[in-house]
Amino acid sequence: xxxxxxxxxxxxxxxxxxxxxxxxxxxxxxxxxxxxxxxxxxxxxxxxxxxxxxxxxxxxxxxxxxxxxxxxxxxxxxxxxxxxxxxxxxxxxxxxxxxxxxxxxxxxxxxxxxxxxxxxxxxxxxxxxxxxxxxxxxxxxxxxxxxxxxxxxxxxxxxxxxxxxxxxxxxxxxxxxxxxxxxxxxxxxxxxxxxxxxxxxxxxxxxxxxxxxxxxxxxxxxxxxxxxxxxxxxxxxxxxxxxxxxxxxxxxxxxxxxxxxxxxxxxxxxxxxxxxxxxxxxxxxxxxxxxxxxxxxxxxxxxxxxxxxxxxxxxxxxxxxxxxxxxxxxxxxxxxxxxxxxxxxxxxxxxxxxxxx
Numbered sequence: 001x002x003x004x005x006x007x008x009x010x011x012x013x014x015x016x017x018x019x020x021x022x023x024x025x026x027x028x029x030x031x032x033x034x035x036x037x038x039x040x041x042x043x044x045x046x047x048x049x050x051x052x053x054x055x056x057x058x059x060x061x062x063x064x065x066x067x068x069x070x071x072x073x074x075x076x077x078x079x080x081x082x083x084x085x086x087x088x089x090x091x092x093x094x095x096x097x098x099x100x101x102x103x104x105x106x107x108x109x110x111x112x113x114x115x116x117x118x119x120x121x122x123x124x125x126x127x128x129x130x131x132x133x134x135x136x137x138x139x140x141x142x143x144x145x146x147x148x149x150x151x152x153x154x155x156x157x158x159x160x161x162x163x164x165x166x167x168x169x170x171x172x173x174x175x176x177x178x179x180x181x182x183x184x185x186x187x188x189x190x191x192x193x194x195x196x197x198x199x200x201x202x203x204x205x206x207x208x209x210x211x212x213x214x215x216x217x218x219x220x221x222x223x224x225x226x227x228x229x230x231x232x233x234x235x236x237x238x239x240x241x242x243x244x245x246x247x248x249x250x251x252x253x254x255x256x257x258x259x260x261x262x263x264x265x266x267x268x269x270x271x272x273x274x275x276x277x278x279x280x281x282x283x284x285x286x287x288x289x290x291x292x293x294x295x296x297x298x299x300x301x302x303x304x305x306x307x308x309x310x311x312x313x314x315x316x317x318x319x320x321x322x323x324x325x326x327x328x329x330x331x332x333x334x335x336x337x338x339x340x341x342x343x344x345x346x347x348x349x350x351x352x353x354x355x356x357x
Contacts, residue, residue: 002028002029002062002063002157002158002189002190003025003026003027003028003061003062003063003064003190004025004026004049004060004061004062004158004190004192005024005025005059005060005061005064006022006023006024006025006026006045006058006060007023007058007059007060007061007069008021008022008023008057008058008059009021009022009023009045009048009055009057009058009059009060010022010055010056010057010058011041011044011045011048011053011055011056011214012056017214018041018044018214019041019044019045019214020214020215021058022045022058022216024209024216024219026190026192027190028190029188029189029190030190030191030206030207031181031184031191031193031204031205031206031207032190032191032192032193032205032206032207032208032209033192033193033194033195033200033201033204033205033207033208033209034046034192034193034194034195034209034211035195035196035198035201035208035209035210035211035237035238036196036210036211036212036217036237037196037212037237038196040211040212040213040214041211041213041214042194042196042211043162043163043194045194045211046160046162046192046194048060048068049062049081049158049160049192050076050079050081050083050160051067051068051073051074051075051076051079051081052076054068054073055068055069062079062080062081062157062158063157067079079157079158080154080156080157080158081156081157081158081159081160082150082151082152082154082156082158082159082160083151083159083160083161083162084144084147084148084151084159084160084161084162084164085147085162085163085164086162086163086164086166086167087167088135088140088143088144088146088147088167089147090135090143090146090147090150091135092134092135092136093134094134095131095132095133095134096122096127096130096131096132096133096134096135096138096146097118097122097131097132099135099146099150100118100121100122100127100146100149100150100153101114101117101118101153102150103150103153103154104117104118104153104154107154117153117154117155118149118153121149121152121153122149124149124152124183124186124187125145125146125148125149125152125179125183126145126179127142127145127146127149130142139172140167140168140169140172141168141172141175141176141179144164144165144168144176145179147164148164148180148183152183152187152189156189157189157190158189158190158191158192159184159189159190159191159192160191160192160193161180161191161192161193161194162194163194163195163196164180164193165177165195165197165200166195166197173197173200177199177200177203177204178203180193180204181203181204193205198237198238198239201222201238202222202226202238205221205222206221207219207220207221208220208221208222208225208238210225210234210237210238212233212237217230217231217233217234218230218231218234225238226238226239227339228341229276229341231343231348232274232276232343232348232349232352233348233352235276235341235343236276236352239278240278240279240280240316240318241276241277241278241279242276242277242278242279242315242316243274243275243276243349244257244258244274244275244277244313244315245257245272245273245274245275245345246272246273246274246275246342247271247272247273248265248267248269248270248271248272248273248342249270249271251264251265251266252264252265253265253273253275253342255275255310255311255313257311257312257313258290258292258310258311258312258313259310259311259312260311261289261290261291261310261311262289263289263290263337263340264289265342267342269342269343269344271345272344272345273342273343273344273345274342274343274344274345274348274349275340275341275342275343276340276341276342276343277315277337277339277340277341278339279305279316279317279318280318281337281338281339281340282315282316282317282335282336282337282338283317283319283335283336283338284317284319284323284327284333284334284335285334285335285336286334287334287336288334288335288336289334289335289336290310290315290334290335290336290337291310291332291333291334291335292308292309292310292311292315292332292333292335293308293309293330293331293332293333294306294307294308294327294328294329294330294331294333295307295308295309295314295329295330296329297324297327297329299321299324300321301321302321303318303319303320303321304318304319304320304321304322304323304324304327305317305318306318306319306323306327308333308335310335315335317335
C-alpha cells in the first residue's frame with residue numbers, strides 16, 4: 001500500500017509563502033500530477049514528499065508513517081521512494097545494466113539478487129537488448145528509461161517524477177508519456193508527477209492537482225478539470241479557451257462586444273458574467289444564433305483553425321479540416337455553441353489579463 005497524506009502543509013522561504021494550507025491524499029496506485037505555471041509550488045511540494053525540503057507547518061505521511069511534521073523528519077534515503085529528475089543523471093562510464101544496478105550494488109545485495117531485479121525492470125522498461133551498451137550509444141528517450149529503471153529497481157513505495165520529459169524533443173515526449181503510463185499500470189506503483197505541460201497531465205493522470213500561487217485551485221480527473229473548471233484560471237490554464245463578457249437574463253446571455261447578439265442559457269447565473277468557450281465547442285451552422293465574418297483560416301490538415309469577427313470580438317473556431325474547402329475568407333457565417341462555461345464576473349479575468357501583460 002502506497003499512500004501520501006498531506007495535512008495542513010504550508011511552506012515559506014523567508015517572507016515568501018510558496019504553499020498555503022494544503023490538505024490532500026494521494027491514494028494507492030494512483031497517477032497524480034501536480035500541474036501549474038512556474039513558481040506555483042508544485043516542485044516544492046514534490047521535494048517535501050521526497051524529503052529534500054521540510055514543511056514550515058503541517059504533517060506529511062507516507063503509508064501512514066509520519067515522515068515530516070513537528071520534531072519528526074525522516075531523511076530521503078529512509079523514505080523508500082524512487083525519484084527521476086529532468087536530467088537523466090546516468091553514469092557515462094557504466095553500461096545500462098550497471099547504471100540500473102547501482103542503487104542495489106551500494107546496499108551490498110548479492111549478485112544473483114541484483115541480476116534478478118535488474119532483469120525484471122529492464123524487461124518492464126524495454127531495455128533488455130541494450131544491457132551492455134553505454135549511455136552515449138543510446139537516444140535521449142532510452143537514457144530516460146534507464147533513469148526510470150534505476151528508480152524502480154529498489155521496489156520503492158512511491159515514484160516521484162520532476163518534469164522528466166522536458167529535455168526531450170516533442171515527438172519523443174509524446175511517446176514517453178504513454179510508456180511511463182504503461183509502466184505505472186504494470187507495476188501498480190503510486191506516482192506523483194510534476195509538470196507545467198497540460199497535455200502531459202491530461203494524457204497520463206488519474207487525477208490532477210492544479211496549483212496557482214501556492215493554492216490548489218482544483219482537484220479532479222482530466223475530464224472534470226477540462227470540462228468543469230472551478231474558475232477562470234483553471235479554464236484558461238488547461239486547454240485552449242476564449243473569454244467573452246456577457247450579461248445573463250431571461251434565459252439568454254447577451255454579448256455587448258458582439259453587437260448585442262445572444263445565445264440561449266439554461267444555467268443559474270444572472271447579471272454580468274464571464275463566458276469561456278473552447279474553440280472546438282463552437283461550430284459553423286446554417287441557423288446559428290451568432291453571425292459574423294470569417295476573417296482568417298489556417299489549414300492544419302486535421303483541423304481548420306478559423307477566426308470569425310463578430311462586432312468588436314474575434315472568435316476562434318477549430319473546425320474539421322474538411323471545412324477548409326467550403327469556406328472563404330470574407331464570407332458571412334453563422335456560429336452555434338455546443339458547450340460553454342459561465343462564471344461570475346468578479347474581476348478574476350481582468351487580473352489574469354493584467355498578469356499576462
